[in-house]
Structures are given as structure tokens and as C-alpha cells.
Amino acid sequence: MKILLVKTSSLGDLIHTFPAITDAAKALQKLELDWVVEEGFHEVPHWHPEVDSVIPVSIRRWRQQPVTSVRNGEIEDFLEELKAKQYDMVLDAQGLIKSALVTRAARGYRVGYNWHSAREKIASWAYQQKIAVDKTQHAVQRSRQLFAQALNYTQPKSPPDYGLQKRTLDIPNQVKPVVFLHGTTWETKLWPFEYWRELAERLDEAGQPVTLPWGTQEEYQRAEMIGQSLERIQTLPAMGLSEMAAHLASAKAVVAVDTGLAHIAAAFSVPTVSVYGATDAKRTGTLGVHQIHLQSERACSPCLSRHCHQATDSGVQPPCFQQITPEQILQGLLELGVE
Template identity: 40%
Template sequence: MIKTTSLGDVIHNLPVITDIKAALPEMQIDWVVEESFADIPRLHPGVDAIIRVAVRRWRKHLLQAATWHEIRQTRHQLQTHHYDAIIDTQGLLKSALIGKQARGIYHGQDRASAREPWASWLYQHRHPVLRGQHAVTRNRELAARALGYNIPTNPPDYGIHAGAPDASLQLPSRYIVGLHATSRDSKLWPEQHWVTLGNALLQQGLTLVLPWGNASEEARAQRIASAVAGSVVLPRLRLTQLAAAIGHSQAAIGVDTGLVHLAAALNLPTVAIYTDTDPKLTGVLAQHAEKICNLGGQGQVPEVSAVLEALAHVTH
């Protein structure tokens, strides 16, 4: 499996592993993934080996000998086995080039389907996968076409479970994870909305818990926490640690970010807030539809009252 980035895309590929293991139980599966997201496929028991790449880091250090040593090592890993199938669900030129280094029959989307049409020229077998479908659906369809089993119609099963949270975090007994950070400012929900939400949750006996991944996200979390009594700002955590913290909450509320998809993948009641993207294509999609709610869309800013109503609906 070739699905290297980003966090949400990697999570969207997890149901493919469940599908393959259901259709072909003896199949062994290796997954090529960017090093910063390698914890996600590790959560799925159907993945046998992780082959890490570091394209983002390599690009910054192309003149260093250590970089080329790592690239050669990765290529050696890719060529260790002769694969029955190599499937690039990413559909980008960079992912197609990575998969091209492996030995085996190479499958991907055709020119009309791939996110970057030039990628299709590198595949030996090119499959039509209709655009306009949710990313999870497209991944599952491509894998089914490549391996010759029926295209699945059942809800996606991400196949992962959270471990126990680290006791040192001293998490509250009842809490909501507020996934406030995202890759673009246009996807953010206003800080004052988070403050209003946190205070409303407090009235319901729920604590707002705020993770973060960089300095600006930590600063935002601290500003929100300073205005919401009892709220908790987590320390910086690895993805597996954060998955455990998310998985043991009462529910997750988050903007368009990979972590909100992780919450849904863990079968957690989840409210996803969209302000700059179309949830029909990349919204939260869960095994149990009644546990999730996508709010908003391009140019929309959902009100706090709508989020609280949605939370009550998914946790009833």
C-alpha cells in the first residue's frame, strides 16, 4: 500500500486494510508512509510491516550524504520482496514514483481519476475511480478493483483501537477533546466560539481538553483555556498517545483536521466543523453514522448552538 500523507489521507486508507483482510485473509500487507504518520498504520493489526519515507525532510537536505543514504535504504526495503500487488491510493506523482521503486504489479487510478493525472503513466494497471466520491470510498474502490474482490458497500471499518491513556496525563473523568488546530487559518473556528463552547460544556459537567502540535497551536490552546475554568491543555504527544487520549473521551469536537478523522476512526462520537472545505468529499465518515455529524461547509461558520445540538445528537 502506498499512502504517505497527510494525516487525514492516511486515516482514510485504514478501511482498505480491513477490506483486504476480509476478502483475502492470508494476504500480507506492507504500507509505505511518511515517517511523521507511521503511528497510524501501526494501529491496524492487518498491517504486517511499515516502510517509512521522509520526503518532506529529504527535500530540505538533498545536498547531505545522510539523505541519500536513507533514500538508498528505503529503496532497498521496497525491493526486498516481489509483491503480488503494489497499490498507490494517493494518486500523486510523488507517491507513484515511490511505488515505482518496488517490485511487483503496480496498480493506481487512471488519468481521469488520479489527483495528478501524470501519476497514472507510472502504473501498469490503471483503474477508473469516479471523482466526486468521498476519499474513503475511492480508496476502497481502487483496492477492490486492483485485487479483484467485490467493491465493498458496507460502512467503513477502520480496524483500530486506542490504548489506555498515559496515567501521567491525569485526564478528567468526563471530558470532550477540542481539536481546534488545523493546517490553514481559513479552516479555523473562532477562538471565542471555543471559549463559549467550553463554558457551555462546563455547565454539563464536561471538561474541555485541548491538544496541540506546534507553538502557535499551543498558544491558541492556552488562550482558550485561560477563559474556560478547569479546561486542560495537554502536553505535546505522539500520535499513539494522542489517539489514546482521544479514544477515552466522551466525544470529540474538531475542525477540518486529520485528528477529527482519527476520532471518527476510533468510533468516538464526533462533531466536525467545516468553514472552508466541502464535507461531502472529505467530511468525517464513520462505521456508525449515528455517531458523527459534519457541520458547515465552504464559507460557513457554524454557531456554538449548532455544535452543542450536534453533540447532544451524537452522544444520545
């Protein structure tokens, strides 16, 4: 069966789809799966052994340069590649207007979330078959249920299998570090700098190497400040996603905000303590073995907002993280067997 999967972004959402692909490959005798994904994430689908080919799309860039993208033929080239193959099914696992437009342009029987299940309801108009999936479930469960209903097999009751294999990555030979995933796109997801610094000092004093990846100049500067003058705290060089995945797969443990990289660690069953304030761990938290979620107990959490307007007397911003302290992180690491 030839399937075109449409889920263009973001990193965590792509990883959330891997268990559904594993389920489908086990349920169907012959599965040929291509995947439409944003150009910045083109490496990611290749990590799953059941993905045959990847069709990069550049919607994010086209939105910024629409006239140029039309004139230079990029959009026309993408549509030509998209329409080159006839599929048995085009499955939109994202449920956004942008993914629905891609789905509508492809050649094949179009399937996606129904009006009540899609993240952007109008997207459901693009599908010939509309599937109801409970929006309150975790994102991994939503994807597994969507695939099972679309492809007409019984969803396995087994824990999610991301299908990732360490042997497909270039795993570095190194002393296993604790990795601090401190960077994220929402300011309301950022764990306070002073907490990161205190945690770094505690681990450095205990003799534990720590590494800090970064993706933007702001994240690089934060990483440098977190590890300043601490012998065992290292800011990593710039890395591609596959190199970063290999580094995470080799880690002793991970401490993370709500970021896509944390889901890679979880997919490799790396012990991870992650913190959630503005977002809801029950819906989008890391899912797998050796995972501890520290969810804010503040009344306004989870607000699902990119910006915080709550006042605080403690000076901790965002205030929903006030009670999630470095001591709690250290206790979580101990519970996971990380000493």
C-alpha cells in the first residue's frame, strides 16, 4: 500500500508520529510510505526505517518570500514532485490548513481529522474521509488512533515503539553527559536562568559532565552563561539534527524544557526530567520509559500561551516555574537511577 504522510512540522510533532508508523508497518504486509516535511526537518523522517522517501516543502520560507518563491519556480517544482506519484492514500496527520492544502494537491484518497478533531477545523474540508479522534489524548496516542482507523487495523495496546535504532546514528564515544535542553521557541516554556545555573553548579561539584546544545545566538549566549567558569559544563558546537540525535542517544540523562529535542531523548529511552508550565505534559509531554514530568501546580497552568502576563513577587519568570526548583530536578534524576 502506497501512502503519502503529510506532517510538515515541528520536531516534536514529527517524533510523535513515529509509533504510528511502526504500528502500520507491523499491521500491513506491504507498506510504502513517503513523507512531506518542512525542509529544515528533512533528516528526521529518515530515522524511521519504514519511511521510503521524503518530499521537502518550504512553507515557512515561502510565507516570508511569497513573490520570490513563485518567480523562481520553487512552488511549481514542489507541486510537480508532489504529484509525480499516485498514492493509495494521502494521510494528513497534522490537521492544519497548510497541511490540508498540501494533502489536497497530492494524488490519492485524502484522509484526515474530522471537524471536531482537527487543530484547525477548516482543514477537514480537504479530506474525503474524516476521522474522529479525541483531542484530549496525548499526541502520540492521537496519531496511533488516526493511523489505525485510516488504514483499518486494530490499534495495538502495546507501549509506543518509535522504531529508532541507535546503530543508524553515529554515536560518539564519550563519557556520558547529562544534557541540558534549555532552548525553546516560547518564552513561557523557558525554565529560569538562575535555576539552570544552580543545577549546573550542583552537577559540576558532583563531578558530572554536562553539555548544552543551542540553535540560536540567544541560546548560545545562555548556554555560555550557564556554564561560565564551571569546569565540567560544556557548550556544544553547532550540530545538525542527526548529530544532535546521536549525542542525545548517548547521554546519561537529559533535563529539558518542553522542546522537540526532548522527544528524541524519550524515543531513545534516555532518562529525562522535563518541566512544564505553559504547556500540558498530559497532551504533549515526553512519552516513553524513564520519563519524569514536573508540571507546574500554579492555577493558571497550563495556559497554552506564548506570553505570560501574571505578576510575581519572587522575581522568577515565568512564575509557573517558581515551585519547580533545581532540587526537584536532582531528586527526579535520582529516581531515574542517575547519580
